[in-house]
Amino acid sequence: MALSKEEVSRIAELARLKLDDGEVEKFTTQLSxxxxxxxxxxxxxxxxxxxxxxATPIKNVLRKDEVKPSLSVEEVLANAPDREGDxxxxxxxxx
Amino acid sequence: MEKLSISQAHQLLKNKEVSSVELTQAYLEKIESLEPSIKAFVTITPEVALKQAARADEMIARGDIKPLTGIPVAIKDLISTKGIRTTCSSKMLFNYIPPYDATVMERLYGSGVVVVGKTNMDEFAMGSSTENSAFFTTHNPYDLERVPGGSSGGSAAAVAAGEAVYALGSDTGGSIRQPASFCGVVGLKPTYGRVSRYGLVAFASSLDQIGPMTQDTLDAALVMNAIAGYDERDATSVPEPVPDYTSLIGKDIKGMRIGAPKEYFERGIESGVERLVRKAISKLEQLGAVVDWDASLPHTDCALACYYIIAPSEASANLSRYDGVKYGLSVRVGENVLEDMALTRQVGFGDEVKRRIMLGTYALSAGYYDAWYLKAQKVRTIIRREFDEAFKKYDVLVTPTSPTVAFKIGEKASDPYQMYLSDIYTLPVNIAGLPAISIPVGLEKGLPVGLQVIGKPFNEGTVLKVASACETKN
Structure with a gap:
């Protein structure tokens, strides 16, 4: 096996993924x-x-540091699962 | 109602033989009758569509009619549509309503288009069959027991079934071209940087491009005319002038130099696919193109591994934003915020997304970065250079789009690596950032086969020209 179950568990932790034992087993086989x-x-x-x-030849794209219209706080927070004020x-x- | 192309629908609207509202109603009825069997759409938007159609009719009455005005389009469900739910076919975004439009949507709305719905896909565009959708699998209109391809399978099926006149898809490793091939439609992946990615939910940022899925090459050119071009909100969009992509459609290809790389006819290709693709290339030869059947891209066999290190690495970073804090699914039963995040991601992501996040996290992690991620980036350079060399000799390259016709639902679902092989001919194009199209070139036992035409950077016009020379209607 290219990967051990312990390594898969460690990678999942780095990726902030909770896995149950069955998932660890399955992903160890598949990823290996x-x-x-x-x-x-x-x-x-x-x-x-x-x-x-x-793949583009573009390098270092800069723009002027100018204030431009953007979304309102209300629009940005409209999808929030839980909020208090802003x-x-x-x-x-x-x- | 037969399947209309954009140019046909435009003529009907322009001659006032039909109004946009009537056309839209006809498409909404068709969606209603076909969806139980095709399942191309995650969200159908009749109210939005009829309002947009009424507005399009006002534009037409004023004489303000553009090629796309008043024509129904389906949008892949990872392109942000203000006020219309955008799920990426993931539980993670089951309730997400974007507060802004993607640049491509602003451009289409500027043309007065009519959005009939958002199409199904593999979750976060990771997959080749739509079987990785968290909601349901889309069925191929040519054979309901088969997949439509993926990840833009809903868009391909909707266009093939005539549920929309055309659609937008996105392509990171073949996600426009492979489903176009499986469903017998035209699918164009533009050069990286040609179409703005602003508002496209990110999968692998150095590979993703939005492109059209249409009934024919002329339609693909018309959509490109509307969506291509520089956008200051996408730092990777390239400030190249946008030509009229329709100008080379149907033009003489005599004397053009075409390479058919032999590596694309070797590994696991079905004999029926090979026969129809060779026949299509012979047709180009008969039309006066000079075809080199012995062209070669020797590192083609490394492209799959190169892609499946780079794309998951970028995905593992991009998908870190789904933490249950700002939007989307949120599981709040952990002891603390970190546990909540890990639980949210366990419940919210499907298996393929988890596999790729872990593969990418591994390739980027301390101790493995040089051996995997950096190595893949160097192989990427080699693959690009091989294309650069080939394009000194050829104007375009032609290959099969996929080694097989549409496979059966369930056939590859339990073997992720087998599924990856379905994109073996399309991945190298994204690695090199090139434009490529898939066009239908006939049916093998009733199932569509696609020819891929690959061009130099920003040579979409040449790609469309060659493709238009050998397109056949299925």
């Missing part, structure tokens, strides 16, 4: 198989090849 197929990448000689992050309400952060 997928990564084994992807070993083909390791066989490619990439000496002196720079990485490509995106704030989003969440569960306890510590504890």
């Amino acid at each position: 198989y997928i990564l084994e197929q992807f070993q083909i990448l390791q066989e490619v000689d990439t000496t002196d090849i720079p990485p490509t992050a995106q 704030f989003l309400r969440i569960n306890t952060v510590l504890g």
Whole structure:
């Protein structure tokens, strides 16, 4: 196996995904198989090849720091699951 | 009512043979009668559509008629539509109503279009069959037991069934072209940076593009005329002038140099698909194009792995926004906010989305970044350079769109890797940021087969020209 169950659990924690035991088992098998197929990448000689992050020739897009019309607070918060005034309400952060 | 193209519907509206309200009503009736079997739409919007149609009729009465005015369109449910629910076919966004329109919607509304609904897709555009939709699977109009392809399967099926005159889809690794191929319609993925992504719910930001799904190449050109162009709200949109994409449709292709890369006819291709695609390419040859059947892109076999490291890596970052705090699903039964987030994401995401988030998180994590993510970005450079080299010799490249015709619902659903292989011929195009189209070139045992035409960056016009030379109506 390319991945252990412990590694899958650790990755899920990094990704803020709760998984039950059955999911850990299933994803360990599936992700291991997928990564084994992807070993083909390791066989490619990439000496002196720079990485490509995106395919356009555009670099450093800047705009003037100007105030422009934007959405109102009401519009932005209209989809909020829970709010208090102009704030989003969440569960306890510590504890 | 037969299936109308945009240009046909435009003539009817222009000659006042039909009003937009009448046309819209006819399409809404067709949706109502076909949806129980096709299931192309997540949300149908009759009130919005009829209001927009009435406004379009006023425009037409004033003589203000553009090619898309008053014509019903279906929109993939990951393009933000102000006031119309946009779910990405995910439980995570089951109740999300965007407070703003995507740039493509502003542009379509500027033409007076009529939105009849939002179409089903694989959740967050991750998949090739719509089976990953959290709501239901869309059925292929050519065979209801088969998938329409994906992820823009709802858009493809809606156009194929005549539930809308055309649709918008999005394409990250083939999500416009593969369903277009499976449903016998035309699907164009523009050059990366050609169409604004502002308001497109992000999957893999360096690969995503919005594009048209239509009855023919002329319609694809008409939609491109409306949606293409620079947008200051998308920093990756490119300030290249927008040509009239209809100008090269049907033009002589004599002397054009066409490459048919041999790697695209090797791995797991069905014989019926290969036969029809070769026949279509021979037709281009008969029309005077010079076809090199021995063209080669040697690193094609690395594209799948390259894509499935890069796209999930970008997705794992993009989908971190779904935390149950700002919008969408929110599970609040944990001990603290972090537990709430993890629970929200456990309930809100389906299996394929979870797989890709984890794959991406792994490839980006400390200790694995160089071996996987950075390695994939370097292989991306190699794949791009191979296309650059090929385009010194050829004006366009032609390939099958997918190695198979539409497969049976359930056939690949339990094997994620098999599903990935369905996009093996379309992924390299996104990796290199190129424009490509899929057009129908015939039926194999009653199921559509697609030809893919790939062009140089910003050469959508040339792609449309070659495609129009060999398109056949199914």
